[in-house]
Amino acid sequence: MVDTLLTSIDDRGVATVTLNRADVHNAFNDDLIWELNNAFSKLDKDDSVRAVVLTGSGKSFSAGADLNWMKAAASYTEKQNMEDAMRLSDMLATLNSCSKPTIAIVNGATFGGGVGLVSCCDIAIAVEGAKFSLSEVRLGLTPATISPYVVAAIGERAARRYFLSAERFDSAEARRIGLIHEIAPSLQDAFSLAHVMLKNILAGAPGAQRDAKKLVADVVGREITPELRADTANRIAARRTSDEGREGLGAFLEKRQPAWSLDA
Incomplete structure (x- = not known):
């Protein structure tokens, strides 16, 4: 029996x-x-674990929902469908809130829920020939469960277009609207780009990266109020007095690598 998911560290x-x-x-x-x-x-x-890379085997990253899975869901009660949708929502939330830096290497076709996976990752690299689609409306559905992450990635304006049209778009368009960050000519080149990203990531402090991810989540969309300014000041003050903060400053002044720095 073939494992449906492969994980290595x-x-x-x-x-x-x-x-x-x-x-x-x-x-x-x-x-x-x-x-x-x-x-x-x-x-x-x-x-x-310092970082997580997510990719797919074969020619596609992810085609979204399995046809047999969707066929079964059509016969579920509303309660069963709610429970089923929540399992997908829980998985996406777990990836989105992961405290480690995450990189998606998009190796091919990416539809529906696959776009959701990409949107949940911090950094996304796609091969030149990758195709994307939010195709749910053509099946009489909506991209509801993935929508918080996709809209956060591509913005309201692009979401309106692609949620409604379900049209396919290429890597260049995916980069233009913010779904991906980089385009590589081949899968090998995509992994080479990820290697460069990882070199930068592994030079950073793990705790600081965890707090930086939370900082983005907590600050995005908020009005700049005295309370928000005080909160961010408290966060940097805590970082300065942390073990990582002291080690990082000490390494900088002593012109050496900090303890957490690794060669990618």
Whole structure:
């Protein structure tokens, strides 16, 4: 029996999670959703993990929902459908809130829920030939569960267009609207770009990166009030007196690498 999800961790603490249902373009079903949620949760809690890379096997990153899974859902009661949708929502939330830096390497076609996975990652790199689509309305559905993450990634204006049209778009358009950050000519080149990203990530302090991710989540969309300014001042004050803050400043003044720095 083939594992539907592959997870490995190298000696730098970089975890690679690979969707491994290539025969169905890495489409979601109950098992894959559970395995993804479990993997992201475990990696988040593992202190030896410094970063997480997410990619797919075969020609596609993820085609979204598995057809057999959707067919089964059509016969569910409203309560069963709610429970089923919440399992997908929980998995996306686990990835989105992961305290470790996350990088999506988009190796091919990425539809529906696959776009949701990409949107939940901090950094996204796509191969030149990758295609994207939020195709739910063509099935009489909406991209509801993934919408908080996709709208945060591409903005309201682009979401209105692509949620309604369900049209396919390429890597260049995905970068223009903010879904991905970089385009690579090939999968090998995409991993090379990720290697550069990881080199930068591994030079940073893990605790500071965790707090920086939370900072973005807590600050985005908020009005700049005295309370917000006080909150951010408290956060930097706490960082300055932390073990990492002292080590980082000491390393800078002593012209040496800080204790957490690793060669990618």
